[in-house]
Amino acid sequence: xxxxxxxxxxxxxxxxxxxxxxxxxxxxxxxxxxxxxxxxxxxxxxxxxxxxxxxxxxxxxxxxxxxxxxxxxxxxxxxxxxxxxxxxxxxxxxxxxxxxxxxxxxxxxxxxxxxxxxxxxxxxxxxxxxxxxxxxxxxxxxxxxxxxxxxxxxxxxxxxxxxxxxxxxxxxxxx
Amino acid sequence: xxxxxxxxxxxxxxxxxxxxxxxxxxxxxxxxxxxxxxxxxxxxxxxxxxxxxxxxxxxxxxxxxxxxxxxxxxxxxxxxxxxxxxxxxxxxxxxxxxxxxxxxxxxxxxxxxxxxxxxxxxxxxxxxxxxxxxxxxxxxxxxxxxxxxxxxxxxxxxxxxxxxxxxxxxxxxxxxxxxxxxxxxxxxxxxxxxxxxxxxxxxxxxxxxxxxxxxxxxxxxxxxxxxxxxxxxxxxxxxxxxxxxxxxxxxxxxxxxxxxxxxxxxxxxxxxxxxxxxxxxxxxxxxxxxxxxxxxxxxxxxxxxxxxxxxxxxxxxxxxxxxxxxxxxxxxxxxxxxxxxxxxxxxxxxxxxxxx
Numbered sequence: 146x147x148x149x150x151x152x153x154x155x156x157x158x159x160x161x162x163x164x165x166x167x168x169x170x171x172x173x174x175x176x177x178x179x180x181x182x183x184x185x186x187x188x189x190x191x192x193x194x195x196x197x198x199x200x201x202x203x204x205x206x207x208x209x210x211x212x213x214x215x216x217x218x219x220x221x222x223x224x225x226x227x228x229x230x231x232x233x234x235x236x237x238x239x240x241x242x243x244x245x246x247x248x249x250x251x252x253x254x255x256x257x258x259x260x261x262x263x264x265x266x267x268x269x270x271x272x273x274x275x276x277x278x279x280x281x282x283x284x285x286x287x288x289x290x291x292x293x294x295x296x297x298x299x300x301x302x303x304x305x306x307x308x309x310x311x312x313x314x315x316x317x318x319x320x
Numbered sequence: 321x322x323x324x325x326x327x328x329x330x331x332x333x334x335x336x337x338x339x340x341x342x343x344x345x346x347x348x349x350x351x352x353x354x355x356x357x358x359x360x361x362x363x364x365x366x367x368x369x370x371x372x373x374x375x376x377x378x379x380x381x382x383x384x385x386x387x388x389x390x391x392x393x394x395x396x397x398x399x400x401x402x403x404x405x406x407x408x409x410x411x412x413x414x415x416x417x418x419x420x421x422x423x424x425x426x427x428x429x430x431x432x433x434x435x436x437x438x439x440x441x442x443x444x445x446x447x448x449x450x451x452x453x454x455x456x457x458x459x460x461x462x463x464x465x466x467x468x469x470x471x472x473x474x475x476x477x478x479x480x481x482x483x484x485x486x487x488x489x490x491x492x493x494x495x496x497x498x499x500x501x502x503x504x505x506x507x508x509x510x511x512x513x514x515x516x517x518x519x520x521x522x523x524x525x526x527x528x529x530x531x532x533x534x535x536x537x538x539x540x541x542x543x544x545x546x547x548x549x550x551x552x553x554x555x556x557x558x559x560x561x562x563x564x565x566x567x568x569x570x571x572x573x574x575x576x577x578x579x580x581x582x583x584x585x586x587x588x589x590x591x592x593x594x595x596x597x598x599x600x601x602x603x604x605x606x607x608x609x610x611x612x613x614x615x616x617x618x619x620x621x622x623x624x625x626x627x628x629x630x631x632x633x634x635x636x637x638x639x640x641x642x643x644x645x646x647x648x649x650x651x652x653x654x655x656x657x658x659x660x661x662x663x664x665x666x667x668x669x670x671x672x673x674x675x676x
Contacts, residue, residue, distance in 0.1 A: 152359055156352055165343035174346050182355055189359045215670075252338035259335070274332065275339040288439065288490065302328050305335065 148192035151201065155185060159202060162276070163209050169271050170213035172260075180216065184208035206276075207286050210268060217264065258308035266301030269294055432456070432594040433463070433472065434541040435479045436534045438490055438527075447491070447530055449537070453593030454479055469543065473511065474499035476538045493523045493531040493562060500555050502539070508570065509539055509550045517558030528562040536571045541589075546573050585610045586660050586669040595673045599653050606645040607660065607669075615663040620648055621656055628660070651675045 146154070160181065167177035184205055188195070195201065259267055265287070272283045284291045432453035439450040454476075456463035463475050477499060493516070500512035513535075519528070540546045549570035552561060559567055588607040591597055609616060616628040628646050648658070653676050661668040 149359065152355065153352075156355060160351070161348045164348035165346060168346050169339060169343055174348075177346075178349055178351060182351055182358070185355055186358055252341055255334055255338040256342055259339070270335065271339060274336040275343055302331060302335075306328070306331050309331070 146198070148189050151192055151198070152185060152189040155188060155201060155205060159205060160185075163205065166206070166271070166276055167209050167213050169275055170210065170268070171216050173216075176216055177213075180212040181209055184212060203282070203285055207288070210272075210286055214264070214268075254309055255305075258305050261308055262301055262304055265289075266297045266304060269297040270301045270305070273298055432592060433459070433476050433479075434538065434592060435476050436537045436541070437479070438492075438530055438534065447526055449530055449534055451537075451587060455594060469504065470499055470502045473502055473539050473542050476542050477535065491521075491523055491527045493521070493527055494534070498555070501553075504543060504545070507548050509543060509545065509548060510553060511535070511539055511550060512553045512555060513561070514555035516561050517554050517556055517563070519562040519564070523562060525564065528564055532561060532565055532571065536573060540573055546589075585662070586616070588658065588660055588669050588671045591658070591671060591673040593671050593673075597673055597675055599675050600650055602650055603648040603675075604645060605648055605658065605660075606643065609642050609644055609660075616644060617661050617663065618646060618648075619659045619661075620651065625661075 163181040163184070164174070164177050167180045168174055171177055171180065187208055188201060188205055192198075195204065259270065262270070268287060269283055272278045272286060278286065280291050280294050283294045287294070289297075432455045434451060435454050436449050436451050439448055456465065456467070456475075459475050459479065463472065467475070477494060477497065496515035498514040500514055502512070503510040516531075523531075536550045539550050540548075549572045551570050552567040554561070554567050561567060565571075586607065586609045588605065590604065590606045597603055605618065617625045618628055619625045628644050644660075655672060655674050657670055657672055659668055659670040
């Protein structure tokens with residue numbers, strides 16, 4: 146299969162699920178679509194170099210998660226600045242928070258709690274409980290050991306349970 | 321996964337339902353045409369040129385590896401300090417960019433800690449070095465603002481947390497490493513290390529070479545001193561790191577092996593990620609690139625792209641990292657995004673900083 150055919154096949158099978166995965170990680174549909182588009186083009190660009198083409202979906206997923214992580218890092222710099230910038234900055238941050246508050250009320254507490262988890266735990270839980278990936282697949286996607294996946298998943302669930310029952314106003318992210 | 325208890329099973333069910341409902345609430349737009357068009361804009365000639373570049377770099381790496389092996393057999397360090405200095409300060413020819421500028425320096429106010437770590441390129445099955453920037457407050461435990469140099473370097477070298485990058489074929493030669501002290505003089509960085517004298521795990525030369533580069537790059541970057549070499553004092557009285565590299569040797573920022581080691585063809589060293597830079601003054605941007613076409617372009621926020629005056633393509637056969645530097649006119653206060661890309665837009669790196 147050539148690069149163009151692979152691109153078309155990957156788009157047909159993976160566009161929607163990857164955009165939804167990216168959405169869960171970055172909470173912005175436009176950015177999520179940009180991220181997946183870039184990841185698809187990256188696969189297309191390097192198709193000839195791909196050592197194992199059977200693993201293309203795995204590489205695509207890893208690229209998407211890495212790009213989402215980069216987006217989150219960028220946002221952190223900006224949010225740190227806004228937090229220091231005084232009333233105008235706080236207004237902007239509040240507007241963004243209000244948008245998030247428009248999520249479905251029934252799942253709002255759970256989703257808000259997920260947002261507040263440390264980055265790695267959040268990624269593991271989303272890959273496990275949304276993408277339905279196996280432990281090995283999550284380890285491959287995040288480039289961590291299966292043991293770390295177990296640890297992050299377990300810690301994440303425990304933290305999630307505490308957060309759902311004892312919500313606090315903000316989340317500390319990690320890069 | 322660990323077997324969940326009943327209450328965690330309920331939590332898992334709720335979590336799964338919440339994530340599913342939230343994801344299903346969006347309808348991804350149709351971008352097939354856009355994706356295809358973008359793919360088509362990658363002309364065959366450029367693609368071929370890229371292939372030639374890859375092959376040429378691979379050939380150069382073979383040559384470099386051969387020379388490095390020969391050097392090691394002769395009992396000399398694989399990294400030639402003189403060659404490193406020449407590479408970084410003289411390429412591109414005529415550039416006045418110093419090796420000192422080519423660091424991910426974190427000494428500036430508000431800058432995150434530059435962290436180099438081993439990663440694996442899934443496309444070429446190569447062990448490479450990647451770099452990220454970690455806010456001191458995001459480390460576990462958080463790094464105090466007044467942390468000592470030793471603590472800063474130890475924290476940078478300990479990230480990510482031990483074990484997180486283990487497995488999946490990514491070796492961890494520094495997993496047991498401890499930083500016992502750091503001394504910085506005007507011309508030398510001396511790092512006290514423990515846990516790196518032996519090689520019971522049988523790490524191969526590529527792995528230990530990358531790990532050595534990781535330590536040197538990290539130490540120089542944390543200190544903002546890419547212009548002075550690094551040497552070591554091993555805690556247990558050993559004389560070689562991993563039984564291969566003389567502790568007393570002076571190691572500069574690596575040069576020739578770095579092209580193959582760089583996970584990203586463009587590194588933006590300054591400004592560091594998250595760095596705060598003063599308002600009212602031009603900003604000097606510097607970095608390192610493995611791009612051999614000699615053409616780079618930069619952009620701040622949504623302003624027009626401008627070409628970096630790199631001095632043209634690297635000399636024939638010199639598949640070496642090339643230092644680049646350019647000045648950005650004074651920017652308004654606030655957060656900014658800086659991007660540097662190759663001419664064919666295949667590789668782009670970005671950083672974020674704040675002017676105030």
